[in-house]
Amino acid sequence: MPARTVNAALAGSLLAALSIVSASAAEDKMAGKEKCYGVAMKGQNDCAAGPGTTCAGTSKVDYQGNAWKAVAKGTCTTMKTPKGMGSLEPIKM
Amino acid sequence: MSAATETAFGAALRDPGRGAPAHLAPSSGRRPERRFSVYRNNVAVSLMGALATRFPAARRIVGEAFFDELARAYVAQHPPRSPLMMMYGDDFPEFVAQAPGLDEVSYLADITRLEAARTRAYHAADADPLPASAFAALDGALDEVRLALHPSVEVVRSGHPLVTIWAMNSGEAELGPIADWSPQDALVCRPELDVFVRRLPDGGAAFLVALAGGATLADAAGRAAQEARSFDLTENLIGLIGGGLVVAIRPSQQGDAP
Incomplete structure (x- = not known):
């Protein structure tokens, strides 16, 4: 496309986009808010203390070899995939 | 510690088959091997915990037991390069992508890529x-x-x-x-x-x-x-x-x- 046509197409799209964005008036969302430890994304709230501070490991010896004894029993069996139900067999590494 | 001592200590930390590193002196009468294995276990469990914290969706998909085995294998091969645990596992997605036996959950690597990106975005x-x-x-x-x-x-x-x-x-x-x-x-x-x-x-x-x-x-x-x-x-x-x-x-x- 010639530069002028591209420019016109861009300008048209931009205008259309701006009319929708400003209609939703998403701008002053941050008024009166501050970033702090109290505001975090789901699943990240406990990061301030940090993983790795646990002493859970002292109660049992957990660190044993590489044999994969586990069978997947998670949600993969619920979400049907083209490759099957996600019922993983035990594997070795 | 000298570089050689550090290397030996690090290797013993990752491999239970190696026993405690040589020249480990106990401060009390207890056997250093036993105390070292407690420390080794804590290192592994805490790193596995860091992965479980960072990749909760992946963990849910394959279940806790399976994820922990995956995490254990990763931890043994990938010691942290930084004390910042929130970034531990940046290359976990590559590990998952190459792990055997995940054909039926071939999307798992992409899920871990997404979860790693979320942590990076957060920080x-x-x-x-x-x-x-x-x-x-x-x-x-x-x-x-x-x-x-x-x-x-x-x-x-x-x-x-x-x-x-x-x-x-x-x-x-x-x-x-x-x-x-x-x-x-x-x-x-x-x-x-x-x-x-x-x-x-x-x-x-x-x-x-x-x-x-x-x-x-x-x-x-x-x-x-x-x-x-x-x-x-x-x-x-x-x-x-x-x-x-x-x-x-x-x-x-x-x-x-x-």
Whole structure:
């Protein structure tokens, strides 16, 4: 496309986009808010203390070899995939 | 500690078969081997815990027991390179992608890529998104405009319905069979306080990647249209501007400078 046509197409799209964005008036969302430890994304709230501070490991010896004894029993069996139900067999590494 | 001592200590820490490192002197009468194995166990368990914290959706998908085995194998091969545990597991997705026996959950690696990107976005530098009014003031050679994207922006491309699977396993959507197994690309960003995961429209990933790489608006739109015939520029600009993904506009004169 010639530069002028591209420019016109861009300008048209931009205008259309701006009319929708400003209609939703998403701008002053941050008024009166501050970033702090109290505001975090789901699943990240406990990061301030940090993983790795646990002493859970002292109660049992957990660190044993590489044999994969586990069978997947998670949600993969619920979400049907083209490759099957996600019922993983035990594997070795 | 000398480098050799450190290396031996580190190797013994990762491999229970090695026993305690030589020259380990007990401060009390207890056997150092036993106390060292407690320490070794704590290291492994805490690193596995760090992975479980960072990759909760992946853990939910394969279940805790399976994930912990996966994490254990990773931890044994990948000691942390930084004391910042929130970034531990940056290369866990590559590990998962090459792990054997995951054929039926071949989307698991992409889920971990998305979850790793979320943590990076959460800790990315703060920047104020440009308001829509900044774009309204633009005129002239729009096609030569380049945009600086928010530091938290990451695109995760996938051959699987990545966003749907992630949403179902992070409490954002109800869990159930996925009828439409079409590929989905994800956008991860944190324009303000919260990390967002969004499904990108057709061509949206190519558009954002091109913009992030310094392409002009026209070039980025061209590349996106080339990849996806259904690329809709208006829809993508709405996402870009309304989503707060742009932090600066570089007009053509500046943008062309080396």
